[in-house]
Amino acid sequence: MTDKKTPLLDELEKGKWPSFVTEMKRAAVKSEAAGELLQVLERSYRERRGHWKHGGIVGVRGYGGGVIGRYVDEPETYPNVAEFHTVRINQPSGFFYNTKTLRTICDIWAKYGSGLTNMHGSTGDVILLGCKTEDIQTIFDEYSEAGFDLGGSGSCLRTTNCCVGPGRCEYACYDTLEACYNITNEFMDELHRPMWPYKSKIKFSGCANDCTGAIARADISVIGTWRDSLIIDQAAVKEYAANQFDIQGQVCDKCPTSCLKFNSEAQELTVNADDCTRCMHCINVMPKAIQAGKEKGASILVGGKSTIVQSAFMSSVIVPFMKMDAENDYEEFKDLVRRIWEWWDENGKSRERLGELIYRVGMGRFLREADIPPVPQMVFRPRANPYVFWPQDELDRSGTALDGSKL
Amino acid sequence: MTDKKTPLLDELEKGKWPSFVTEMKRAAVKSEAAGELLQVLERSYRERRGHWKHGGIVGVRGYGGGVIGRYVDEPETYPNVAEFHTVRINQPSGFFYNTKTLRTICDIWAKYGSGLTNMHGSTGDVILLGCKTEDIQTIFDEYSEAGFDLGGSGSCLRTTNCCVGPGRCEYACYDTLEACYNITNEFMDELHRPMWPYKSKIKFSGCANDCTGAIARADISVIGTWRDSLIIDQAAVKEYAANQFDIQGQVCDKCPTSCLKFNSEAQELTVNADDCTRCMHCINVMPKAIQAGKEKGASILVGGKSTIVQSAFMSSVIVPFMKMDAENDYEEFKDLVRRIWEWWDENGKSRERLGELIYRVGMGRFLREADIPPVPQMVFRPRANPYVFWPQDELDRSGTALDGSKL
Amino acid sequence: MAKLDQGPPNYKEMLPPVILENYGKWKYHEIPQPGVLKHVAESGAALYSVRVGSPRLLSIDTISEVCDFADQYCEGYLRFTTRNNIEFLVSDEAKVNPLIDALTAKGYSVGGTGASISNVIHTQGWVHCHTPATDASGVVKAVMDDLYEYFTSMKLPAKLKMGLACCLNMCGSTHCSDIGIVGVHRTPPRIDHEKLRKTTEIPTLVASCPTGAIRPDPKNKSVIVNEDKCMYCGNCYTMSPAMEIYDPKNDGIAILIGGKVSNARTAPSFSRMVIPFLPNNPPRWPEVTEAIRSILELWIANARQGERLGEWVERIGWEKFFSLSGLPFSDMLIDDYIFARDTFRTSAGFKY
């Protein structure tokens, strides 16, 4: 048996920020596994290294993912965390809960798990932290019974997520919560049964503030925007001015395209809508006076991912504007991502994310083969090199031959 | 014999811009080769293709380069340009000439060549356009006798060039003419006897206006600059203001670092020298009022080249500031380029320019091995990926072993 | 038997009445005090969100406690943010302050809105993952304790978004954060040849190395690592348990700064490395907290109102940042990977 003291971790109960050590201790009151986890972690703190091993394959019937296998490296010393797998439960859109649902999550977890969770994982799931192989199926069965489903892991569509959107935010340009819910349900097979070269992620942000960090973190980023001019309420502008808010300095001067003019005499703010890139800045600082336009929808960007292997990629524009209405069941979007995934699945190497594949074979080929019309909005600027591929069958090659014959 | 008419080329004698066709015809009066060149070119215009073949190796005794071999593809039809090599004569610094020198160039060329030249080639040489193999040595001998030398070709130091500099320009921060002359003479062997993986070019610009295009076109770019504050003549500022010159709009607002303040009441212009990046803009638009600082020298940037193979590279900073004084015979500079060339020569693959090599093996390795201290001025911004190499012998590796032994 | 593919719970059942009634009809918001968002709908109705810091690693007991609060003050509704804070959704203005008082009394921290530091997005670390070069929760705790005042106030030049990832897989998405904390290894993997032969497909392993440092060793039925080419990313360890890479003496933390994700004003941008290595010094990682605090204070002292950390650095120039911060610059901070070229200063314009 190991020493139960955790002098190093105890240090992390001090200070004002809520302590995860306190949480672990709280769980340890009821769970031996949680107690042993504290021991393992204390040892990591002492030795400055982790003590977890690669996961073997663990899972539930009918699914290829949703559980991350984890084993401690000295099972004899720590028998209660010898197996310590995490279960990923697909969170509701926007991380909204009623307490009944939350309590249900806790109750089932109390029976089989460590009593520890992550609310939430970095992708979005409810992470149930630490259980035994033998309990996995039961855990899933009970959660399933209670109306929950597993999230993604492995080479599949990962658990989607979205910002609070129309649930609370005045900036939302489409219904992120519904889009996320509807589209996740559409792609249940892709989410639960790994089938691709690697993982693929979708995140839904209601506007260009991108509160889900989609552009940095999602293979497919859906960013709310509008097509027409933003709307300015001049009465509200006057009120901001009356309150000594520095409209010229804080709004106009910071507009990236200098398309806002403030007439300080008339106290009127006007926009040159053609030049506005819908960056959200002016709306952010004057939410009472400026609103998005009326013709709302989303920009679709693809290819985001973090560091491994080719270094981090951000998503880039492939559809400048798409309607995202529940009425048409998001058909246009679904159709697009199906084409994209199919292309990626066919061409991607093992562990090659969409962005890396596009980079490797070229954006042009991607657009042609996934049938996406090229537009200048896709690039910050055109190519600097003259290395253009020409479709050979569109040229008149009657004068040429690969055999060196003279022309 | 070919038809002597050149109807297509004749079209290019029309219009106001001076005509190269007229030049060719002028030469053709005395030179049969020039006349045949017109025929070959007319045919190219008709057929929309070139008619020149790869050069065999032609040259002069003692040198590895300086002459570009060129042969027409139908020597029977065009016997006078069957051999039509170009000779590269190293131009004087700044392309300055007295007429005696120019006439000498013409006189010798009249004897052996087509009577056609390029004043100058894109690298800088006087290009003597078209002569026969048998005459090359004589041509060189006579030019040599008259005080000229050949320029570079092949995998060597190419003919250097420089801007007009102190010869006429008030902006020159070092003596470009002398630096170019002195340094070219230092590296005669490197220039005349190809010895490297590929070509290497040096261009000298007296200030950041870079009138030689060095940053785009030279492996080693020497750009004049200064270390202290620029100097503002307030009396002259007042004169600009008096002449209705829009100092705020044309100068201050366009300063990339917003470090110029114009006090329109006092009609005074002041600079925050710490923030000035010495971009030259304010000096360019107010040459009578603003001057470079007193502590002058140059920034050294390396790696520029055009498109082939890895696409075009621009030179990037490796020494932010270096004195470039004739007094010390440019020793610091010469020493630096020697270290750089040596490293490149050792590590470069065939036809790999310096910039491509640095890119391939990493700037860090280049700096360490060529003994150049890293400074933040070398980069627009630091790395975004965490893929850092650590010198393993500086770490305490007592706890690790490559054999998998536990720690 | 479990129902397959039933999908996540329907969010509609999770929404309080005030949201259902004003769904998509929000008009504007205010931040009446740090940690409280007031969203006003076209109907005039208002929703108060009280934001509370969370260690993210939560026990079910704490979740129950949180539910108790929600039941008492929020008709049983709450949510989490994309940064793992808890938001109590209060529709009755009168309950806002009592809720805050009750929360405070129990040691909860209200804050994280507006120009503040919000929660740190982070990962598993030594708690659960097999590849970490540092812990996650512990570092976050140490950093947030140190910067606590900036969570509960809104006195920064702008929002500050931090991320922590315990290895280069960067699950914490630190690559576009104002401040990114990344666990880094510094020594090549150690090969357990026996284990390798049992567990690993050699071609896949060889292919996994970004720098081509691994080559097959057919004689030995294993692989060889070219130490000079390895930059310790650990991707080979992800592929094979026989490529152990943790190293207590040399693992630690790198600091990257200046990234952002929002499109406001400037395009999303990557974080950039300013400190290649700080030691793992548990339990409180003083070198890390100190480095972050001094970067933060420099930003506070020098940035303009509304200027995010990276916007400030880009305005003054990275070379200026290094001279102001006194952080040592070394060749390690110069990119030498695929997209390095565009980071080189191809211009004679710079500050000394």
Added chain:
Amino acid sequence: MAKLDQGPPNYKEMLPPVILENYGKWKYHEIPQPGVLKHVAESGAALYSVRVGSPRLLSIDTISEVCDFADQYCEGYLRFTTRNNIEFLVSDEAKVNPLIDALTAKGYSVGGTGASISNVIHTQGWVHCHTPATDASGVVKAVMDDLYEYFTSMKLPAKLKMGLACCLNMCGSTHCSDIGIVGVHRTPPRIDHEKLRKTTEIPTLVASCPTGAIRPDPKNKSVIVNEDKCMYCGNCYTMSPAMEIYDPKNDGIAILIGGKVSNARTAPSFSRMVIPFLPNNPPRWPEVTEAIRSILELWIANARQGERLGEWVERIGWEKFFSLSGLPFSDMLIDDYIFARDTFRTSAGFKY
């Protein structure tokens, strides 16, 4: 026997007295009229440089004629510019206008200073090189004839620097020009296997291909080109005369714009492709002259004073440039080479 390594003639012998006397002591300059630079020295002395357009390809007769002018008006001194213009160096103010009159009478063009179009840096083309996809001098002549008024006046928003290269080797350094004209091939090389066997080292040839389109064909003792991978750069032809790449039906010209080299205001920048192909239509290349003129006029109509072409486009955005210019956008304009990634719009901000 020739003297080896004596180096170029000493520039000091080439300098007129006014320069020798005021060397490095110039104070300021003015442009009293298009084509004339007046440099004033600290001593008060003035040097007038009269700039004259040149086709660069000069006969020795013309050079002699130029010398005659210099002897008569410039004490025998002149120079060429880095853009191949001729500069007559006049130290006697009274001789400036007579010189200009004499030059004009002989058909010489005075101009190219200040906010004008200067000479086009260019290359050999069909006149002398073996790899061109278009002619050089002819295209330049056609373009300069068309834009002649902008050479002799200074009414542009800023300087306009053009470059032409007749193949992707880009000897004309078009890659950082306001407007770059580049000869491009569009079909893969045709292999003359017999010649290849005689002339070419196969490994070097294979290595020369940027996209790895060439692979050895040991059976045939030659190589095979994968047409799908070839982007017609012609580098293989540079390495081997057996890889003929010219193709009269498909060779032509691409237009790149917006580059610059000076560090004034903004960093040096690459030119960007806006037209992937225009046909070779000698002798006057009307499609090319027209395309350039319309880009130029758009710039003139829309740029701010002092704004170079690329600065203008960057300010309004490339997507806006395409909508204003009406130039068709296609996937060919999207980069797919090594540094492509940084050209992708990783931002939701753009104009429609």
